[in-house]
Amino acid sequence: MALFIEHGYDAVTVADIAKQAGLTKRSFFNHFADKREVMFAAADAFEARVLDALGRADPELEPLDAAVWAYSKAAEPLGDYPDLARARGALIESSAELQERNLMKMASMTAKVAELLGARGASPREAAFVSQAATTIFTTAVDDWVQQPEHGLDAAIRNALSEFRSALGAAV
Amino acid sequence: MALFIEHGYDAVTVADIAKQAGLTKRSFFNHFADKREVMFAAADAFEARVLDALGRADPELEPLDAAVWAYSKAAEPLGDYPDLARARGALIESSAELQERNLMKMASMTAKVAELLGARGASPREAAFVSQAATTIFTTAVDDWVQQPEHGLDAAIRNALSEFRSALGAAV
DNA sequence: GGTGTGATTGCATCAGGTGCAATAAGAACG
DNA sequence: CGTTCTTATTGCACCTGATGCAATCACACC
Structure with a gap:
C-alpha cells in the first residue's frame, strides 16, 4: 500500500511489490491470485x-x-x-x-x-x-x-x- | 457473443474476435477499451x-x-x-x-x-x-x-x- | 546426519493492452 | 477526373499481468 500511495496503483508493477517484500514476482502470485487482491x-x-x-x-x-x-x-x-x-x-x-x-x-x-x-x-x-x-x-x-x-x-x-x-x- | 457462447469467454482471445469480424487485434482495441467492453x-x-x-x-x-x-x-x-x-x-x-x-x-x-x-x-x-x-x-x-x-x-x-x-x- | 515437506525461484510462454508511425480507404471538392 | 483531407485500419515493438512446470532451497523433524 505504501508503494501504491507513493507512486500510484498503475505505476507500481508486481515485480516492484515483490522486490519490496524481498521476493520474486513468481512468489507474489503464490500468495495473491492477482495484483488487485493485495488490497x-x-x-x-x-x-x-x-x-x-x-x-x-x-x-x-x-x-x-x-x-x-x-x-x-x-x-x-x-x-x-x-x-x-x-x-x-x-x-x-x-x-x-x-x-x-x-x-x-x-x-x-x-x-x-x-x-x-x-x-x-x-x-x-x-x-x-x-x-x-x-x-x-x-x-x-x-x-x-x-x-x-x-x-x-x-x-x-x-x-x-x-x-x-x-x-x-x-x-x- | 456467439464465439463466447460456443467456446467460453476465457477460451476466446481478442485475436479470435477480431478475426471473426475481419479485423486485426489492434483494430479491436480501437473500438473497445478492453475485451470485456464488447459485452x-x-x-x-x-x-x-x-x-x-x-x-x-x-x-x-x-x-x-x-x-x-x-x-x-x-x-x-x-x-x-x-x-x-x-x-x-x-x-x-x-x-x-x-x-x-x-x-x-x-x-x-x-x-x-x-x-x-x-x-x-x-x-x-x-x-x-x-x-x-x-x-x-x-x-x-x-x-x-x-x-x-x-x-x-x-x-x-x-x-x-x-x-x-x-x-x-x-x-x- | 538424513529425510521429507512446503515455500521460493527460474524459465518459458501466453493474453491483454498501448503508443506510434505508416498506410489504406473514401468522401468532399475544385 | 484528379487532388486533398479525414478517418479507419494496420503492423510492430513493447510492457505487464498471469500461469504451468520443474528445480531447488530452507528447515523442521526424526
Whole structure:
C-alpha cells in the first residue's frame, strides 16, 4: 500500500511489490491470485467478522437491524484508524480495476449475509433486499465517517441507518 | 457473443474476435477499451435510455416510483428477447471479470440515476438510497423474468417493487 | 546426519493492452 | 477526373499481468 500511495496503483508493477517484500514476482502470485487482491486481504478478514457477528446476533432483531448490527460489530477494530481507511478508499477510487474488485467483494459479502439472514428465518427475497440495504447503509456510513471521523464509525452507521429509513420510509 | 457462447469467454482471445469480424487485434482495441467492453455495448445504450426516461418521468412521482418507471420504460425493447438476456446473463455469470465489469456498469448507472433524482428535488442522500434500491429491484426483476419470461418483464418489475416494499416495509 | 515437506525461484510462454508511425480507404471538392 | 483531407485500419515493438512446470532451497523433524 505504501508503494501504491507513493507512486500510484498503475505505476507500481508486481515485480516492484515483490522486490519490496524481498521476493520474486513468481512468489507474489503464490500468495495473491492477482495484483488487485493485495488490497483486499483486510477486506476478507472483515467479511469473516461480519458473518461471525451475524451468526451471534440477537435472534429477536429484525433482519435489517441484525445485519447492520453485525457490520457495526465487525467494524469496531477499524474505528481507531480512519486515516488508513481514507487512504485505502482514495486508492481504490483512483483505479477502475480496484473499484471493480471492491464492488465484487461487496457483492459477494452481500450474498453471504443474505444467506445467513435466510437462516435466521427471512425469505430468500427479503434476505436479499435487506442485505443489499445493509451493504448500502454500511458503505455510506464508512464514506461519511472517513470524511468526518470525529463522531466515530458506530455513530455514522446508526446515522446512515436512520437516514435510510427516512429516505425509504416515504416510498415504502 | 456467439464465439463466447460456443467456446467460453476465457477460451476466446481478442485475436479470435477480431478475426471473426475481419479485423486485426489492434483494430479491436480501437473500438473497445478492453475485451470485456464488447459485452456491454448494449448496456451502455440501455443506460442512456434509462436516463432519458427518468428525465421525462412525471415530476409528481415519488423518487422510487420514478426511477423504477424509468427502468421499466427503458427495458421495453428488451422484453421481446428473453433468450438473449438469458444467454448474456449466463455468460456474465461464467466469468469473474465480466461480473466485475457488470457491477461497475450498474454502479455507474446507479450514480447517474441518483444525480437525476437529485435534480428532481431529492436530497443527495435520499437520491443515493433510492437509486440503489431501484437498481436492486431492477436486477432482481430481470433475474426473475429470465427464469420465467411468460408474464413479461414489466410485470416482473412491478412484482419486484412490491416485494421490495413488503420486505423493507417491516424494517423501515 | 538424513529425510521429507512446503515455500521460493527460474524459465518459458501466453493474453491483454498501448503508443506510434505508416498506410489504406473514401468522401468532399475544385 | 484528379487532388486533398479525414478517418479507419494496420503492423510492430513493447510492457505487464498471469500461469504451468520443474528445480531447488530452507528447515523442521526424526
